[in-house]
Amino acid sequence: xxxxxxxxxxxxxxxxxxxxxxxxxxxxxxxxxxxxxxxxxxxxxxxxxxxxxxxxxxxxxxxxxxxxxxxxxxxxxxxxxxxxxxxxxxxxxxxxxxxxxxxxxxxxxxxxxxxxxxxxxxxxxxxxxxxxxxxxxxxxxxxxxxxxx
Numbered sequence: 001x002x003x004x005x006x007x008x009x010x011x012x013x014x015x016x017x018x019x020x021x022x023x024x025x026x027x028x029x030x031x032x033x034x035x036x037x038x039x040x041x042x043x044x045x046x047x048x049x050x051x052x053x054x055x056x057x058x059x060x061x062x063x064x065x066x067x068x069x070x071x072x073x074x075x076x077x078x079x080x081x082x083x084x085x086x087x088x089x090x091x092x093x094x095x096x097x098x099x100x101x102x103x104x105x106x107x108x109x110x111x112x113x114x115x116x117x118x119x120x121x122x123x124x125x126x127x128x129x130x131x132x133x134x135x136x137x138x139x140x141x142x143x144x145x146x147x148x149x
Contacts, residue, residue, distance in 0.1 A: 001091065002041060005058060005130050008089030009039050013062075016085035034067040042127070052136040057129060059099075062086075064124035075124050082126050095130045102126040 010023045022036035043059040064078050079102045086097045102124055 001056070001132070002044065002058065004091040005060070005089065005095065006039050006041070008091040008095070008130075009060065009062065009086065009128075012085045012089050013037050013082075016081050034065045036065050038063040038065070054134050054136060055131065056134065057131045059127065059129050062126040062128070064126065066122065066124070078124055079126065082124075086126075086128055089130065091130070093132075095132055097128040097130055099129045100127065 006025050010025060013023050014021060017037075022033050024032075024036060024038045028038075040061045040063070041058065042061045043057075045057045047055040047057065049055065062082065064075075064082075066074060066078070082102065083100055086100065088094055088096055
């Protein structure tokens with residue numbers, strides 16, 4: 001499912017920023033071209049529930065490298081567009097992005113009502129969670145028969 005979520009994120013970025021935009025989902029050792037986006041899974045966890053119900057919490061980091069001539073205005077525009085285009089993705093089913101924020105520690109905060117972005121190092125750091133529930137079918141039958149008198 002993680003691979004489908006990464007694909008859904010990449011498709012939304014392509015739709016918003018154009019097909020000529022470079023999006024990396026794997027580590028790039030050579031040939032790194034800017035401007036570009038990099039998608040990374042930061043953390044994934046599973047919360048077990050009753051009856052095979054599980055909640056999967058997946059935290060992603062999307063890095064935007066604007067190139068040599070980065071401007072605060074451009075970073076703000078890219079941040080706003082990411083908030084809009086990554087609210088919903090198609091990962092085989094529609095999943096809503098939650099806990100969206102973009103920031104970089106040690107930079108100047110530009111606070112909004114429910115979001116903020118920072119660009120102290122010239123790279124935009126955009127965080128989003130894509131959580132979903134699954135019911136795992138199978139396992140043991142705990143009761144074979146029920147008799148009522």
